[in-house]
Amino acid sequence: MAVTMTVQPIILGGGLAGLSACYHGNGVVYEKDSSPGGHARSHSANGFVFDEGIHVLHTTNKYVLSLMEEIKADLILKDRNAWIMSNGAMTRYPFQANTYGLPVDIVKECLIGFVQNEFDDPDKIKNYEDWLYYMFGKGITERFMIPYSKKFWGVEPRELTTEWVNIRHPRPSLDEVISGALQDQTKGFGVNARFRYPSEGGFGNVAEALARQCRDRVQLGMRATRIDVKNREIEFNGEECRRYENIISTLRLPEVIRIITDAPDAVREAASKLRTNSLFVVNVGVDRENISDKSWIYFLEKEFSFVRVSFPFNFSNAVTPDGTSSISAEVAYGNGNSLPTSKDKIADRVLDDLVKAKLLFKEDKIIHVNTIDVKYGYVIFDKSRKPAVNVIHRFLKEKGIVPCGRYGMWGYLWSDEAILSGKKAAEALLRDPP
Ligand SMILES: Cc1cc2nc3c(=O)[nH]c(=O)nc-3n(C[C@H](O)[C@H](O)[C@H](O)COP(=O)(O)OP(=O)(O)OC[C@H]3O[C@@H](n4cnc5c(N)ncnc54)[C@H](O)[C@@H]3O)c2cc1C
Incomplete structure (x- = not known):
């Protein structure tokens, strides 16, 4: 099999992180599918356009917003109108600030739990479940947070850590909790109270716009099937082999480890511990x-x-x-x-x-x-995640493979964060090539 030499970084995966790495650096994207975008792509049929689950841009990052203008993603700003169906009632999102409309005994339980919260020592927080009790009190935690969490993640909240929670769960003030119990409170809470969405096509238009800027540096239908880290060779579609100097990988960590020949047992073991819903x-x-x-x-x-x-x-x-x-x-x-x-x-x-x-x-x-x-939805932040990711990242970096993106970082990255992660990886390689 002939081996060609590639001087520019090889960017694995043409989702938002890979496209961003290409746009901000000098690499070439190799994407297994026939269109770019990864999870952020849209699908059209019978005149309907659908994304892969809800996809809206709720960034406030100034750089990402200016990039969207630069690449002509043509986004429109919308107000979120999100609701929750529970206990036979429809209430406004988020639950913790809007119990109006729920059965009175549940509203009472949520209010009393918020006001008379017995979990008041942050030093005692050991997991996500503790954090929920600390932040919202017993009623809100048991009536909404725990059951929703189990339905969404498929794991007990006490198995989860708190590294990922930050801005994703806004804590309303007492005033807001009381107002939202007594009346329909229209005020928006949280990061996505307003969001942006392309005026044409679906959310996939963002990736399409980014891919257009990368022109002929995006190669589709190129599935990485084997990486020989000793000889720095990568094989695509089981046939085409290239020698590389470095790789930026946005692939799911367990999958990139699976195609690396001779990955140490400890690294394979770490990869087997990673979970998503x-x-x-x-x-x-x-x-x-x-x-x-x-x-x-x-x-x-x-x-x-x-x-x-x-x-x-x-x-x-x-x-x-x-x-x-x-x-x-x-x-x-x-x-x-x-x-x-x-x-x-x-x-x-x-x-x-x-x-x-x-x-x-x-x-x-x-x-x-x-x-x-x-298949790969949201990363599960359990206790195994951080040590396992550290082992894998250390190994990849030693071998000239820079991970980035939602599944390269194995984190809770929204699309704007995936874009920034690709940018960071590309710029680090430009600044400091190994
Ligand atoms: C259900 C769902 C809803 C979401 N909703 C939102 C939202 O509303 N707002 C928001 O900002 N973010 C949202 N996100 C997050 C957003 O989709 C991601 O942050 C972003 O798309 C991740 O981009 P990425 O490039 O890091 O990864 P990916 O999109 O996973 O890209 C990886 C790419 O690698 C390719 N690939 C895989 N294996 C190989 C291989 N062997 N060889 C070559 N290519 C390969 C894949 O085909 C894919 O194109 C959501 C995610 C999910 C799952």
Whole structure:
């Protein structure tokens, strides 16, 4: 087999992190699929455009916002209108600030728990569950946070650490908690109270715009199948072999370790400890306009198969044919959660549950259904994660492989953070080539 020499960094993966590394550096992207974007790509069929689960840009990072202008991603600013369905009631998101509308005994329990919080010593926080009690008190934690967490992650909250929580769980003031219990509180909370979405195409337009800037430096249909770190050779599609000086890898850490020949046992062992949840996404096109005014709704109880349902037609006019609406339902599985039924039957189950949730009428005409199985969803921050990631990262860096992106860092990176992570990796290589 002929081996060609590649001087520029090889960038593995053409998701947002890989494209960003390419844009900000001098490497070439090798992407296994036939289009760029990774999880941030969109899928079109029958006039509907769907993302891989909800994808909106809720960054406040000035650099990312200026980059979006530079690459002409053409984003529109929207107000979030997010809700939670629980205990037979629909309340505004986030739960901790908006209990108005729930049965009175639950509202009372949440308020008393918030005011008379017995978990008041931050030094006693040992895991995510402790953190929830400390931040929100007993009522909010037990009525919403713990059950939702189990439904979403498939693990007990006490198995999770607190490294990832920061801005993702805003703590309302006492004033806000009381106001939100007495009346419908429209004030927006949290990082994504306003978000941006492309005016054309779906969220995938961001990746497409970035890929356009990289021009001929994005090679599609190139799956890395073997990396020989001793001889610094990489093989694509089981045939084409190149010698490299360094690699920027956005691949899922367990997968990059799997294709490295002679990875030490300790590194393989570390990779086997990494976990994510998975999401089975059911996308539905409905022959009725404006079926909802909401952005998305979280579903707490297990009687509903999905954890979240979003309405992409409310993000942009360009993702549905005239006179129709679209729904994207995310069913979480993995770890302790099994899918509610076999994969070929989930779409039917989701449609039934959408009727049960009064989001669809039984007589609605469904004109499009497709499913997307997102195997690597959200990284599980359990106690094994940090030491395992450290072992893997140390090994990769020794071998001239710089990890970045959501699954290279094995973190809770949103799309803007994936972009910044790719930029950082590329700039570090430009500044300080190994
Ligand atoms: C369900 C879901 C909803 C989300 N919602 C939001 C949101 O609303 N807002 C937000 O900001 N972020 C959201 N995110 C996060 C966002 O999708 C990610 O941060 C971002 O897309 C990660 O980009 P990445 O390039 O790091 O990884 P990826 O998108 O995973 O890219 C990795 C790329 O590597 C390719 N690849 C894999 N193996 C190989 C191989 N062997 N050879 C070559 N190529 C390979 C893959 O095909 C892929 O294109 C969401 C994520 C998920 C899963």
